[in-house]
Ligand code: ADP
């Protein structure tokens with residue numbers, strides 16, 4: 058095939074003598090004609106091996122190489138019909154070989170038409186998940202290895218631009234719905250004019266509400282004249298679904314319609330009833346007891362998978378742990394998928410993206426930690442083990458409130474029996490988990506998200522007879538996850554208050570209507586609509602459910618993948634409303650949607666302003682007045698200029714640009730003045746600081762002077778900023794002259810005045826110098842009371 062370009066060159070050996078005549082080669086179209094002629098005579102009851110089918114020798118060779126000798130039931134029944142060109146609805150248990158049941162006709166059809174690269178796309182295979190697409194692609198590579206058709210794997214998470222240029226090269230495309238639609242919409246190179254055959258693997262999933270619009274859009278782009286094959290273990294028979302595909306007299310092929318059970322024979326199924334808070338302990342104990350097994354553990358949401366994986370990895374259980382969920386990068390997803398395929402013993406924590414179609418070899422156990430949303434989900438999950446005549450075990454963990462699920466399973470021919478867990482054997486890891494969370498904040502947040510995601514998943518489950526969020530012991534559950542404080546479940550609290558409000562309103566309405574009715578003694582339309590038109594309401598609600606955006610659903614369940622984000626949710630949205638409980642449920646959901654809608658829209662200032670303008674609401678303003686009663690204007694908050702204030706008070710709508718320019722100009726003057734004032738203030742502050750600093754230094758120097766005796770420094774008393782001469786450095790005159798008696802007061806005053814008279818000291822600059830080996834001296838540079846000063850200085854030096 059085109060994708061397998063590596064060719065082994067044969068070693069050149071010595072020339073051989075030809076002993077036999079070269080056989081005449083039959084032309085390919087002749088072979089094809091012969092094969093086609095045999096199509097009419099295919100009788101499935103006579104088919105023992107693949108060779109009994111009129112298949113090309115290339116295909117038979119590849120099948121044989123991979124040990125596909127004897128076809129399975131579904132292969133026997135459907136391959137012949139498909140080769141003849143029929144539309145098929147194929148149903149068979151999980152692991153019964155449905156992939157080959159459609160791949161063989163695909164390869165043969167293109168071969169018989171001698172399909173070439175130039176003809177473009179001949180067959181399109183659509184699957185709901187990337188891993189499943191990848192798996193089918195790998196099987197196609199195996200069985201189509203001798204054919205000359207090209208095949209492409211078109212799934213999300215890969216380089217779209219690179220893919221775009223190759224889209225016209227593929228004869229067979231295996232894809233997920235979202236990605237192929239992307240190419241149909243925006244890639245001119247891609248067309249489906251020549252398409253011969255479409256396959257929907259896991260058809261019921263592809264056709265359910267999650268992919269409804271995408272699949273409809275894809276089908277619109279396909280030629281009406283084509284063959285369609287649908288396969289699933291839980292095949293849809295919905296006329297509405299099938300009408301969308303415009304099938305041509307489809308043939309329903311059910312390989313195990315009359316089988317005793319819906320699930321594989323080799324599968325042992327059991328359930329265990331435990332409380333929510335015991336789940337973690339049960340899982341931990343289970344893993345520790347099955348270290349030599351290959352196990353898949355299903356959870357309801359990505360966040361639970363992420364947390365369980367991360368925290369249990371740190372607890373080192375002694376077995377490889379892996380996680381597969383929508384939020385992972387595609388490279389990592391493929392890596393995990395392949396690694397788990399190749400492992401002998403490992404535990405894979407997964408969401409329902411791993412529930413359908415995946416053929417991991419040798420899985421011993423499927424553990425469903427959370428109850429599946431319905432019987433179909435159960436069938437697909439357990440179908441990951443006991444595949445193709447192998448054995449396997451499945452265990453379903455149920456809460457006491459989820460027992461209704463058992464009745465549903467039994468109704469659908471699923472044999473399941475109870476097993477009890479010995480409580481003594483349960484080892485709860487919650488203390489260790491708690492210690493881990495205390496040390497790691499990120500892990501703690503993951504735990505909190507997991508907790509909320511689980512509660513949400515229960516809340517959004519469709520079947521309220523099974524799932525009841527209000528009975529969950531969430532506090533104990535949080536503790537079991539290692540969370541000392543249970544996270545707030547805000548959405549539930551909000552819903553509760555909204556519901557209460559709604560209930561009160563409803564009651565009021567009811568009362569009003571009854572009053573009307575009593576008063577008028579007649580049935581008016583409003584009254585009847587309030588009480589009897591539940592169906593209409595529910596109809597609207599249903600419509601709203603359908604309108605929920607993908608993004609919000611992904612957010613709800615923490616699934617970031619564009620193809621798979623629908624997997625968990627949509628079915629829950631498509632609610633059949635019967636009776637009181639479901640009506641309430643729908644109402645709750647509508648509230649959530651409304652809330653989410655409003656949440657999604659960011660509230661911008663512009664939007665608020667628009668709203669206010671629309672409603673002509675004038676916002677309150679705060680005015681302050683000075684003691685004279687005049688309004689104080691804060692220039693930082695409001696316009697100052699007369700012109701601007703006039704402009705603001707104008708009532709005319711719209712913006713007068715010229716006037717606005719003038720206003721800006723006017724305001725600019727005030728702004729500049731404010732700026733200048735600020736700079737001035739800053740300078741003043743700097744000066745003030747400098748002065749304080751100097752003062753401090755001065756006093757320090759003084760201290761030192763006292764100790765050392767003198768220092769080399771200049772004091773400038775002529776400081777324009779100073780409030781007068783700083784004389785603090787001078788010694789206390791009382792100490793020098795002694796305290797004078799009152800009679801001497803005038804005399805001493807006179808002396809003091811002589812010394813400290815500010816006018817005399819105004820321009821005095823005294824310089825203390827300290828030269829080596831010289832006595833310090835004081836220079837007085839202005840005439841004043843020199844004698845007194847000299848005397849004082851000498852006295853000072855003497856002391
Ligand atoms: P389904 O799609 O029905 O769940 P698959 O097509 O994935 O099942 O096949 C399940 C397993 O059975 C695969 O590992 C596949 O290789 C194997 N298988 C399918 N058909 C045959 C066959 N005819 N002979 C041997 N093995 C087969």
Ligand code: MG
Pocket residue numbers: 155156258414
């Ligand atoms: Mg399959």
